Amino acid sequence: MRVTSPNFEHEGTIPGEFAFAVPDPDQHVALSQNRNPQLNWEDAPEGTQSFVVCCIDDDAPTKPDDVNQEGREVPADLARAEFVHWLLANLPAATRQLDAGAWSEGVTAGGKANPPSPLPGVQGENDYTGWFAGDADMAGSYQGYDGPCPPWNDARVHRYHFSVFALDCATLDLAPGFGLGELRAAMEGHVLAMATLTGHYTLNPRLREA
Numbered sequence: 001m002r003v004t005s006p007n008f009e010h011e012g013t014i015p016g017e018f019a020f021a022v023p024d025p026d027q028h029v030a031l032s033q034n035r036n037p038q039l040n041w042e043d044a045p046e047g048t049q050s051f052v053v054c055c056i057d058d059d060a061p062t063k064p065d066d067v068n069q070e071g072r073e074v075p076a077d078l079a080r081a082e083f084v085h086w087l088l089a090n091l092p093a094a095t096r097q098l099d100a101g102a103w104s105e106g107v108t109a110g111g112k113a114n115p116p117s118p119l120p121g122v123q124g125e126n127d128y129t130g131w132f133a134g135d136a137d138m139a140g141s142y143q144g145y146d147g148p149c150p151p152w153n154d155a156r157v158h159r160y161h162f163s164v165f166a167l168d169c170a171t172l173d174l175a176p177g178f179g180l181g182e183l184r185a186a187m188e189g190h191v192l193a194m195a196t197l198t199g200h201y202t203l204n205p206r207l208r209e210a
Contacts, residue, residue, distance in 0.1 A: 011200065049169055052164070055163075056085065056180075076156040110140030111142030153204060158202060
């Protein structure tokens with residue numbers, strides 16, 4: 001299998017329109033268009049009955065001490081963890097493209113409890129749910145796609161992995177708002193093939209100018 005996008009190349013920079021936030025000279029960051037990028041895939045194996053799509057950043061800081069703090073920087077060598085940006089399962093076997101902006105357009109305070117779904121499928125919860133849990137203005141259940149918003153003072157450029165999995169079953173037993181652990185458990189033994197498109201993104205002015 002192979003996954004591509006007309007919006008950015010593999011290992012290239014994700015444009016700001018597909019991010020949750022963009023740099024702002026006065027407040028460090030500003031909310032962005034938060035559109036999902038277009039994804040295309042081909043060469044699915046024979047026997048494919050459905051697809052799963054995930055977007056995961058595996059460069060999320062594991063300690064919050066320095067995150068978005070004035071006069072400090074998140075060390076590049078700090079241990080990192082996964083941050084989920086999109087979980088989408090039970091896409092029909094005939095699917096070969098997800099259109100840009102069709103699954104997310106703009107930031108929704110409190111999250112998209114009923115995210116747009118142009119095709120049959122079920123969408124999970126992303127990790128902005130936990131990130132905004134203590135924020136009175138933004139707290140809620142974030143489902144569907146919400147794009148990159150790494151710490152504006154992170155010394156590491158984050159990598160966002162858009163992965164497509166071809167499965168040998170038509171549906172997984174998942175309810176809306178499922179988590180990554182539930183998805184991985186449900187997919188076990190059903191993956192025929194997978195492919196990944198990786199994009200890079202940073203809000204750190206020092207790294208953007210490098």
